[in-house]
Amino acid sequence: MKNWDFFVQNNRFSVLLIAFLFIIIAMQGAQLIEMKSGTETFVGKDSPLYQDYDHLYQSIFQTQSIVVMVEGNEVKNADLMEAVDRLEHQLRATNGVIETTSPASLIKTVNYQMTGRYELPETDEEIKAIIDGNPDIFSQIIPDNTHMLISVVMAGSASDKTQEDILTATEDAVSFAEFPPSYNIIVTGDPAFSISMNYEMNSSMGILLGLSAIFMLIVLLIVFKHVRWCILPLPVVLLGIVYTFGAMGYIGISMSMVTMSAFPILIGVGIDYAIQFHNRLEEEMVDKGNKSRAVIETIKHTGPAVLIALVMTALGFFSLFTSTVPMIQDFGKLLLIGIAMCYLASIFVGVVILSIFDSYSDRNPLNKITKKDKAFKSGKKRKSLKERVKATV
DSSP states (O other): OHHHHHHHHHTHHHHHHHHHHHHHHHHHHHTTOOBOOSGGGTSOTTSHHHHIIIIIIIIIIOEEEEEEEEESSOOOSHHHHHHHHHHHHHHHTSTTEEEEEOHHHHHHHHHHHHHSOOSOOSSHHHHHHHHHHOHHHHTTTOOBTTEEEEEEEEETTOOHHHHHHHHHHHHHHHHHTTOOTTOEEEEEEHHHHHHHHHHHHHHHHHHHHHHHHHHHHHHHHHHSTTSTTTTTHHHHHHHHHHHHHHHHHHHTOOBOTTGGGHHHHHHHHHHHHHHHHHHHHHHHHHHHOOHHHHHHHIIIIIHHHHHHHHHHHHHHHGGGGGOSOHHHHHHHHHHHHHHHHHHHIIIIIIHHHHHHHHHHHHHOGGGGGSHHHHHHHHHHHHHHHHHHHHHHO
């Protein structure tokens, strides 16, 4: 710390420039973050359980299905079946689709067995007669008169990107199939659920961080209001969160249902580091009356103390690595990286910005009319008066 305190004080604007460059680097790394909610987040890939599941069951036996559900007043009619047939033709030409099953294809199969023609009947009566006459075939995909199911089957080993492409192709095919306007089309199934979950996690991350920041802002305004620039610790911590996102992408930590909950925790823990440096620097400025010396003393004395607190917190997070669940281990890694980034942002960026703000505050006559600035200046004057009296005595 002996060398760092002088370096920070003598190179304040250089520190800010380096911090800005790291923001750019972190933004590039954040783009590498992957959203995961599959089996690999629950079971390690090197475990026998995962290998048996992935290589034996999923790759050889398992298939996954996207289900297109059609609901309306009456699903046993010729116009609807023609739309279903058009949908099925488009889906069969999609890469990654193994097979499709729909009432339209089954009706054509039954009609071929009865008449030798592999085509859809033209009248509603013929359609209804085939469906009602073969309940063992149609009962699963036409459970009642108002609902119908279409299955789009893909390999169980299909990647997340392939599943997303097939889901998108299915949604596009639904729009091109020109279903009658009185029917509602719903695309669902396990792949659609997983993709929607990843999307919700991605979209809710901003809301989660936003609410955490708002609540922390309220706390700072209430509890820390006696200090100048009381909300400054919040952007400092958010800077640490940005660095954490970047490190997360470069290291390869995926975003899951568990890891996304680490960021509100980091805001709560990291804000304490920023407040400690902020408050100590304010006290040193009043006590020493020398900005340069105040920065040096703050880093020299508060830096090691906060670092010890960080190490104690990190030791608690190390217990998460005893879990065999990968996303719990990623949660621990993210917390360790996050508190380190918040500490670095506080000791360098937070201290530098506060010292620069104080320098400009002295030069700006408008700030002299604020109550907090007056209180701060009067604290300096009282300190100087005490020193003069002491020297006189």
